[in-house]
Amino acid sequence: MPDVAPARKVRVCLIGPSLDIVGGQSVQLQRLLVGLGESDHLEVSFLPVNPRLPGALRVLQRVKYVRTIVTSIAYGASLVRAARTNDVLHAFSASYWSYILAPLPAMLIGRLWGRATVLNYHSGEADDHLSTWKRTAVPTMRRFATRIVVPSGYLVHVFGSFGLSAEAISNSVPIEMLPYRRRKRLLPRFLSNRNLEPLYNVACTVRAFALVQRKFPDASLVIAGDGRERVALELLVSELQLSNVTFMGRVPPNGMGAHYEQADIYFNSPNIDNMPLSILEAFACGLPVVSSNAGGIPFLVTSGTNGVLVERNDHEAMAAAALHLLDEPAVALSLADAARAECESKYTWPHVQRAWESLYLSLAPAC
Missing domain, CATH: 3.40.50.2000 (Glycogen Phosphorylase B;)
Known part of the structure; x- marks a missing residue:
């Protein structure tokens, strides 16, 4: 942890799959949202990459192809609002098209607004993703991610083989x-x-x-x-x-x-x-x-x-x-x-909490 805490709480927006989707990313996101919400140094919010449209517009999300377009528009608008009000945009990431549709827009908008961006990459398919999408994934990660965080030493090694610096913060288990x-x-x-x-x-x-x-x-x-x-x-x-x-x-x-x-x-x-x-x-x-x-x-x-x-x-x-x-x-x-x-x-929460708080606070001066 930095020796001096920031004058105000660091505002962090967690960006990832809706919490009603069962999966490893959503489980970890929920744990971070609840656990970090109790921090004395952080103010934490959540932005779903698949927002539910209100009222009659929700019907459009039931139409194939159309739902991708309207959901992406709603997600992009939410990202702009989040970039205005947060210091750090923390985007959870899977591989392939999921990377293009979810964390990449978050990192791009975050950097346009001068915010720190954390790419939190979880997929075991990283090696294939970075190999087959090396003209898009590798350069965009290098340019738009302030920090790349992965849950294991294995992914640190994979990212390093593509010239990308990543650090490991493990998943937590309650x-x-x-x-x-x-x-x-x-x-x-x-x-x-x-x-x-x-x-x-x-x-x-x-x-x-x-x-x-x-x-x-x-x-x-x-x-x-x-x-x-x-x-x-x-x-x-x-x-x-x-x-x-x-x-x-x-x-x-x-x-x-x-x-x-x-x-x-x-x-x-x-x-x-x-x-x-x-x-x-x-x-x-x-x-x-x-x-x-x-x-x-x-x-x-x-x-x-x-x-x-x-x-x-x-x-x-x-x-x-x-x-x-x-x-x-x-x-x-x-x-x-x-x-x-x-x-x-x-892998208990106190160990993981200290690592995330230290990361966010280290980014505060650049916010």
């Missing part, structure tokens, strides 16, 4: 709101809670579970989440003749605690990822983690220390790891205890 249980005895009860999209490769989890169920016929798998792959995954469950597989659909963040508490092993098998909140939440709940080694996950999970990592798309290795934990509950408990301790020491 351990006081999650059910913690030391699992001295494991039952074959598995949980997956990633969106059902191709990059998260939930099919690998299903196939791993199939191998586990050969040894433990009463094993169960809860799949919380929804997406384009749901029908294909339900067909896969049927083809493999699996039992005790439950598709929960989309679960709001405040509803996930019960599912963590009821599970005994957390399965995670993405092909592309960054710093999944779900792993941190599993850590906080005392749930041993078996995951692929995609993207930034090895920056979170040290295999054999606080979880188990396997190669991407290797369902046999996932199943073998899970069976080992079931056969050796003391090993599983040791991994889970280490994960919980790491969660407490790195």
